[in-house]
């Protein structure tokens with residue numbers, strides 16, 4: 001469903017059967033004509049038991065780090081962290097790559113305790129102050145400011161909602177089921193992004209189930225991916241509203257709107273939505289089956305489980 005990724009896999013993959021690229025290419029090829037399995041991909045990832053709890057974000061990053069860099073580059077962005085002393089001298093200037101931007105989910109914005117992804121995204125780039133950092137030019141320790149900016153925006157921007165966190169009061173990992181407000185579009189300094197995929201996790205820390213909702217690049221409908229079942233979502237989530245609320249969204253994927261055809265796709269989407277009077281819907285509908293018996297969940301190796 002991520003066309004650029006699939007095309008890169010199809011055009012740049014060698015014949016080495018030990019690579020993830022090779023097996024992804026086969027998977028995509030077979031899927032065009034029939035049902036298939038993911039055995040080879042699982043084997044490359046070292047997954048023997050699919051019922052053991054896993055973290056979707058961790059394996060997303062594993063796959064990207066295993067494929068050819070040409071193939072994974074559409075997901076890769078760069079962040080620049082600049083530290084300045086109180087006099088404005090630059091004491092550190094570091095740029096590093098990222099696959100996902102983790103949002104803390106702290107400080108829900110309204111009284112309903114709904115976390116705003118838009119606010120959290122802004123918060124991520126807010127400067128922070130640290131005291132006692134040494135500046136060579138001032139020749140002393142001063143209060144410093146660390147600024148973060150996106151130096152290279154990725155084609156596909158993936159936001160990770162940090163639902164699985166260590167709770168120091170309970171001394172164990174917990175899942176945060178907080179409701180999040182997910183915007184249709186995100187704007188950075190240089191580009192606009194449009195949401196096209198959501199990975200959901202339903203269930204608890206110990207047992208749950210992953211599904212995904214995706215809008216293909218050439219279609220205005222959304223589809224629910226639940227194991228081997230793919231069904232069309234009855235409603236269009238952003239027909240009348242600019243955001244939707246979800247208690248299960250875990251990974252959010254935004255596609256950069258840069259080329260004229262993507263802009264057009266975006267514009268058409270809005271036009272059709274304005275002309276329709278169906279009530280706003282929630283992406284929660286039709287989500288998925290929970291399977292407590294299948295401990296198929298999240299970021300949870302043994303140590304993360306509740307005691």
Ligand SMILES: [Zn+2]
Nearest residue numbers: 085089135138
């Ligand atoms: Zn200084």
